[in-house]
Amino acid sequence: MCLLRVYIYEYRYVCISFFLYSKLGEYQREHEDAAADMSAYVSNPINAYLLTKRLTTDWRQVENLMAHDVGVEFLNNITNYRHILKFPSDEDLNGAAVALMRLQDTYKLDTSSVARGMLNGIQYSTAMSSDDCFELGRQSYVNHDYYHTVLWMSEAMTRLQEEPQNQTQTFTRADILEYLAFSTYKQGNVERALTMTNELLELTPDHERARGNKVFYEKEIAELQAERKVKGDDGSESTPVSDLPIAKGDPSDYTFSERKAYEMLCRGELKLTPADLRPLRCRYVNNNVPFLRLAPLKLEEAFLDPYIVIYYDVMHDKEIELVKKLARPRFRRATVQNAVTGELETANYRISKSAWIRTEEHKIIENIVQRTEDMTGLDMSVAEELQVVNYGIGGHYEPHFDFARRDEIRAFQGLNTGNRIATVLFYMSDVEQGGATVFTNLRIALSPKKGSAAFWYNLHRSGEGDFRTRHAACPVLTGSKWVSNKWIHERQQEFRRPCGLEPDHGEFAI
The missing domain is CATH 2.60.120.620 (q2cbj1_9rhob like domain)
Incomplete structure (x- = not known):
């Protein structure tokens, strides 16, 4: 039994060390890119988001792993100086994600191109990982933005399938499907939401929320087919369940x-x-x-x-x-x-x-x-x-x-x-x-x-x-x-811009 514990500990130690080593290489590459031209690096919206993510969600993951006797002393030193280093907050991460979404909408940027580090056909940064895309989708979900949730969770799914298997991955295909299914439903596509929920249940048959949502989707599809409409708000018992955090954004103050x-x-x-x-x-x-x-x-x-x-x-x-x-x-x-x-x-x-x-x-x-x-x-x-x-x-x-x-x-x-x-x-x-x-x-x-x-x-x-x-x-x-x-x-401008016979009479005499 003692020998088994030693093997388990050593295996966990190797996995943690491998993850930290890979993160170190990732940070070193980004540091080299940033050091070449710091102002240009941070003026790139993709880099700004990635840097903020590295110092928030990614850093918490590193902290959790280092807490297993890998680097406790170093970790304590960093923690003591966090207020001096001024690490970004979760609010900063959300702001960086929202900014990237705003740019994507305003300038009609293709999701896969942005994920490859391209803006309007110009290569500005390295490609995002599936984890980076997943976090963008999660931040969009938190903001009640189901449109961008679907875009970025779909991109995360594509990249997850292309990337090699990673034992330290913080999310699974099932996690992506859960976000996708509910967000797709909120966009009005119940049939697609049901298909994704069924895929989710194939991966995790005991998923309680997915089973409840499956019943709801099937009922709503049946009612739609019978040309009846489901009545009820998001808070009603018949609505699909999601325990993920949501924050409602401010309404737009100008017309479409x-x-x-x-x-x-x-x-x-x-x-x-x-x-x-x-x-x-x-x-x-x-x-x-x-x-x-x-x-x-x-x-x-x-x-x-x-x-x-x-x-x-x-x-x-x-x-x-x-x-x-x-x-x-x-x-x-x-x-x-x-x-x-x-x-x-x-x-x-x-x-x-x-x-x-x-x-x-x-x-x-x-x-x-x-x-x-x-x-x-x-x-x-x-x-x-x-x-x-x-x-x-x-x-x-x-x-x-x-x-x-x-x-x-x-x-x-x-x-x-x-x-x-x-x-x-x-x-x-x-x-x-x-x-x-x-x-x-x-x-x-x-x-x-x-x-x-x-x-x-x-x-x-x-x-x-x-x-x-x-x-x-x-x-x-x-x-x-x-x-x-x-x-x-306007005060004291009476003789500099006097009233005329017409609303803007003499305007061109500037």
Whole structure:
């Protein structure tokens, strides 16, 4: 008996050592790839997800194995320094998975291609394993996202069948079938859900939930065939059972048609016609500013009504680096203003980090603000502080207005400077893929170009909001997007942009 125990212990020790050795090789390969170009590595959404997974679910698995006397001392040292190392959390892992799903939907990325490390036909990283795909499917399930659960669990199944047998695998074919069957049912395909449940029962005949679900599916199919409908909510006793965690996401706040236009603009599938482009011009302007007579600005018209222009070479590299340096220590999750309470809060439709910089903090910031006044002809004393925003992997801002609507009576209540009359958006980086600013009503997209700035009025000359300026920031597919913006308010602009006989009379005299 003692000899048998020794053999069992040695076998377990060999299995654990083999697993840890394979993990070590995997981490070393990824470390070499990352060390070659760290910023490029983490700006890849696949790498960002995989790195987060390695330090959450994968690391817990390593911890559990090392706890069997393989590396207890080392493990204790790592545990003591976790707060210093700032390991990502499960929430971070879910965020990385959601970001990848968002990119997949917006840019119509093929699941198998993403799993191979390809984005829009470009190879960015190594291929995912079946375990990586399984975790993406599980995170989608947790978010009540059955569509992506089916996509990624199916990919996990394909890769599991192609990979060599691994005794340390954390999931089985039966686990995948359980997720697939229930998610397929939630998508409305009861027949397919029953087929998968039967496959699951062939593998694990004593699976209690699967047996209960099988009865339900068969009953519902029979009723459908008899042209009767099953009545009952997800919580009723007749509904298939799943004890896996689910969290309901926030509902979308814009229509399907606008979402479709938003995503098509992000992909570059909607563009202005030649007839729309014909009247647009590029030119040098001085805006009647004495200094600009010596150094005129480069202006490109992006749209005429409402008037949207792009200025080029209006923020220099030295200025950009200073703005980034000042902003980084202050970065916080970007917020939006609640239309009812007026309070600032985070929202899933705006994913980015932001910071605010006062004009008087540095001479370069003063120069940027003065240049903004020269570009717009508006008084900067009633403008908000310079807001700096960084959109990382999957970072986006869904369609919104910069101005406050009539029913938002608490908006800007502490400023006493009126509504936001105009927006100036500085682009402080190029973006390899994605990250465009799109106007969903106008069907135009502005691609980030380092050093340029977009300018538009949010209000008509009458002071009414111009709803045509509804815009969005497309998700960043690869790279990192840095912008800064000045929101200019309407008080003290009476003589700089006076009311006219028509809503926007004289708008082109900029």
